[in-house]
Amino acid sequence: MNDVIIRTEGLQKHYVLGAETVRAVRGVDLTIHSGEFVAIMGPSGSGKSTFMNMIGCLDTPTAGKYWLDGQLVSTLSEDELARVRNQAIGFVFQTFNLLPRATALHNVELPLIYAGVGGKERRERATEKLRLVGLADRMDHKPPEMSGGQRQRVAVARALVNEPALLLADEPTGNLDSTTSEEIMVQLRALNEAGQTIVIVTHERDIAEVARRQVHLRDGLIERDFLNSTVETTV
Amino acid sequence: MLILEIIMVSLGAIRANVMRSILTTLGIVIGVAAVISVVALGEGAQASVEQQIERMGTNVLTIRPGQQMWGGVSRGETSQLSVSDAEALRDRSEGLLSVAPEVSSRQQIAYLRWNSNNQIVGTWPDYFPMYDHALQAGRYFNRGEVQGRRRVAVLGYNVPEALGGTSAGALIGQTIQVRGVPFEVVGVLQEKGEAAWIRPDDQIFIPVSTAQYRVFGGRERLNSIYAATASPQQLDQAFGVIDRIMRREHRIRPGAEADFNIRNSSDLLATFNETNQTFALLLASIAGVSLLVGGIGIMNIMLVSVTERTREIGVRKALGATRRTILFQFLVESLALCTLGGIVGVGAGYGAAELLTRFAEWDTIIAPAAVFTALAFSAGVGLFFGILPAQRAAKLDPIVALRYE
C-alpha cells in the first residue's frame, strides 16, 4: 500500500450564524493514500466544499484532526498554512479564480513567486505545465481572452506547478459544457495515471466515475465510501 | 527575490489604474509642491535678508523722528530732526560715530532732452563710505561744498542710463537740472543693487544744505540721520550714546518718552518682510492641509482598491501568499503612489518657485535638503495612510475573500 497522504479524524466545521449553529461537517474520518483518485459526491449543502477547503488548508476545522502527508496541520498557524498551501497543495476552483489582468503564464507562475523561485526557473516550470495542459500557444493570453475550458486548464497548470503532493478540485467542471468537462477529466485522469493524488468534488455521476473511488457525503457525514468497478474502462 | 516580485506587482497595480493613480496623488503633489516652494521662499528670503542687511550696513543705525513704535503714526510736525542734531552726534560722540543726515524726495531730472524721475538725497560726504559707495567716475562732493551749498551732484549707477545713456565719464562736468535747478555732475557711483525699498542706483546725491535751501525750498526737517560705528560690535554702545546726545539736543529728560527712534538694519527689514512671512505661512498651511487631505485620499483609494481586489487577495492567499506578503504588496503600492506624487510635487514646486522668482521677484532657493525632506515626507504619508488598508487586505480570510462577489 502507498503512503497515507490524507487522514482526518472526527473532522468538524460549524458556522455560527446568530443564535443558530450550522454544522456543515459533523465528524468525518477519512484516509486517502498517495496515488488515489477520489471523487467526493453528495447533495447540495452536504458539506463537500467545506470539507475540501479544510483538506486544502484554506479553512481550519472547528474540531477534529487532520494530517497531511504525516504532518498534523489542523493546529498550524495562518502563515504555516499559507506555506503548506503553497508547497503541498494544488487547488482548482469551480470559478477558475485566475487573475484577470495577468497573462496565463503569469497566473501559472504565481505559486512559484510565493515559493521564492527565481525568474528563469519559474518561467521554465510554468511553461512546462502550460504545455502539459495543451496551452503552450496561449501563454501570453489573459483569462478574459480565453474559453472556459482553456481557463480551467490554466488553473490546472497553476495547481500543478509546485509539484504538489495533493491536487484538489472543487467542481472543476461545474462551469463547463460537457465536451470541455470531458477534456478536463481526461487531463486529470492522465495526471492520476502518472501518479498524482487527486481529490475532486462533483455533482455528476459520470464525472465521479472517472475517479477510482467515490466518497458520498450527506449532512456533513460520510454516507458511502466505495471503489468504482468500472474504473478500468477508459473514458 | 520575492520582495522584487511583490514590488513589480504593486507597480503593476498602479499602472493598471493610471488615471485613478494620478487623481489620487494630486493632493500629495500639491502638498509637496507647496512644501518645496515654501522652503525655497524661506531660504530665499533668509538669504536676501542677510544680503540686504549687508547692503543697508551691518553697522549703521537709523535715527528717525517719532516714537519708538512699529509702523505707527509719528507725532508728525512736533518731532523733528535737524542738521544740528546730526552735527551734535558727529561732534559729541568722541569719534565713535560717523554721521550723515538725509533729506530726500523724488524730483524731476533733466539732461539735454532727456527726463527722468529720481530720488534726490541731500546728505554729507560721510554718507558714501558709510554705505560703501564706490566711484566709477569723478569724485564725491566735499565738506566745503556742503558748507557753500554748492550745486554739485553724484549720480547713482543707473542714472546715466536714464539720462540718454551717456557714459559715466562723459557726464562728469555736465550740467543736469534738478527741479529746474542746474547741477554740475561731479561723480558717478558703481553698481550697488537694491536693499528692501532702497534703490541707491537710482538715487542722486547732493549736499544736504543745497537740497534743503535750493531744491526743497527751505525745508529744515530731515528724513533721517544715519550713524555708523567702525564695527557691528559697537552698535549697542552707539545706541546709548545716540540716545543720550539726542535727548540733550531735544531737551528730553532721561526716562521720558523720546521723540525720535533708533533702529538697526535688521529691525527695519523685519517690518518690510512681514508680508513675505505671511505669505510663507499661508503656503505652509496649504502644504500641511493638502498633505493631510492627500494622505486621506490615498487611504480612501487604497481601501476601495482592497475591496475591489478582495478576490485577487483571496487567490494570492490560496496560492501561498502570507499575511506579510499581502501587507507588503499594498504598503508598497501606497508608498509608491505617494513617492511618485512627491517626485511630481518636487517638480511642480520647482516650477512654482521659478515663477515666483520671475514674476513676483521673490528670491527663492531650492535646497537639496528640502527636496529630500519632501520626498521622505511623502513616503512617510504613504506608509502612514497605507497601513490601515494594507492591514485590512492582509487580514482577509482566504475562503471569505475567494467567495467575495
Ligand SMILES: Nc1ncnc2c1ncn2[C@@H]1O[C@H](COP(=O)(O)OP(=O)(O)OP(=O)(O)O)[C@@H](O)[C@H]1O
Ligand atoms: N461561511 C458559511 N457560513 C455559514 N454557513 C455556511 C458557510 N459555508 C457553508 N455554510 C453552510 O454549510 C453547509 C455546507 O456547505 P457546503 O458549501 O460545504 O456545501 P456543498 O456540499 O459544497 O454544496 P454545493 O454542492 O451546493 O456546493 C451548507 O448548509 C451551507 O449553508
Ligand SMILES: [Mg+2]
Ligand atoms: Mg460546494
